[in-house]
Amino acid sequence: MLTRSPTLDHLYRLFPDSPDRPAAEVVSAADVPEPYHRLLVHTEHMTVTVEEFYGGPVDVRVLACRRDGDEYARKILLALRDGGRVVQFGLVRIDLGVCPPAVRDAIVEGKTPLGRVLIEHDMLRRIEPAGYLRVRLSAGMADWFAAPPGRETFGRLGVIYTGDRPAVEVLEILAPVR
Template sequence: MIYPEKSGERLHDMLGLAQAFFEPLAELGSITPVGESDLPGDYLTLLAHSGHMTITLEAWHESLVNVHVEGEVREPDRYARHSLLSRQSDGRVVQSGIMRIDLTGLPAEVRRQIEVGETPLGRILIRAELLREVELLALWRIAAGPRLARELDLPQGTIVHGRSARILVEGRPAVELLEIVRP
């Protein structure tokens, strides 16, 4: 459930997450919180759910996706990265995403796979059969800044949409996400 009264708090949290990889934030774009009713149909299907984005994108595009790490920050028990997901079928980038993970409590092999950066996060967690729950926190309309536009191969200023989400692993908040998709 998205709580509109928390949109300012959610924007602050999302900008903090993005700022580690998009400096200045204008490289990402102009961001506005929106409700589900503000999303065009394709974006509604892709973003307004509590499932793993990896699975959703692969079903939507009828292709497995690959991950391409664009930047990362490593700390002893925390890991953050900015990555792109592209279709295996033709290489087209379909998501720009940022994740921040609390690695404490994750099995060693899961931690290793996450830090190697060769497999999308959703696929790693699903294959490990960890109890997980994806919480949709907020939806966003973004006028793509120069870097986001390049990543998604769109003209600068193109309106795209994204979401903030959190993944609970074994009942514990473990992952914060910003996922911006291209239908």
């Protein structure tokens, strides 16, 4: 059963041997500075938000995934299609049992960002941020973002609902904005 208030610890437990785990602290929405505030403090899909901010489509790179029945989890990067620059890291846990077969298949296939799959199938559109994070990049995460380890960036935790039922838990960490 998915939770309505995921935490960094909760989602990283899905991939316990992750050397990329950053240091992070919970902050209020008011403490998220621009341009991160504009990128994180909203109820839209991050796929759309980062595409608008960077001016082009993003592709997903699945770093790791696991499945146990209808529970599916994955670690991903979103990268700009033009140039391949990584702009977001994500951890998600999804209840595939609430997804029609075409949505389930597209998610597990791992070729399309989750937000794009859900938008294209007009599914799971209520997004509720559950918290915001000030993040210090680990060495592994810094490599993905081409930034120095320890660099500050921001992220959010959230839940995507189908009706009143949590269907997706998500951690989204943005690349440091240059």
